[in-house]
Amino acid sequence: MALPPSFKQAHKEDLEAIVQILVKIANRPAQQIKPHLDTMLEQLLEPEERPxxxxxxxxxxxxxxxxxxxxxxxxxxxxxxxxxxxxxxxxxxxx
Incomplete structure (x- = not known):
């Protein structure tokens, strides 16, 4: 499940701030951070399947x-x- 463009647009500033913080913490370029952040957000936003x-x-x-x-x-x-x-x-x- 990819993040919907509407989600990215609605949270554009917050996502960019998170990327910049992770760039500082991880000492890596934003291009390396963004795919990991997207994957993590997809997992967090995906509804959990009930047993x-x-x-x-x-x-x-x-x-x-x-x-x-x-x-x-x-x-x-x-x-x-x-x-x-x-x-x-x-x-x-x-x-």
Missing amino acids: FYETATPQEWVSAFREWVESHRGLNLPPLSDEAISRESIYGERG
Whole structure:
């Protein structure tokens, strides 16, 4: 996402002041500073994507879970035996 020209125009003086301060601090020419400043501003102005768990509907949760289950079906793993999942084998002497 590039900074819109309207943003650059609306904040032209502020952006130039920031560039001049960074030129002094970094001891580099403005041509080297501007691309980094643009990239940083793009990241700051870009709306953050909210995580799935905050935005998903119950149906989306169900769908995602089913997709996850299906993604494991092709692994061709042997099933666990009854002995492997017995209470005794899981808890041992703590039973």
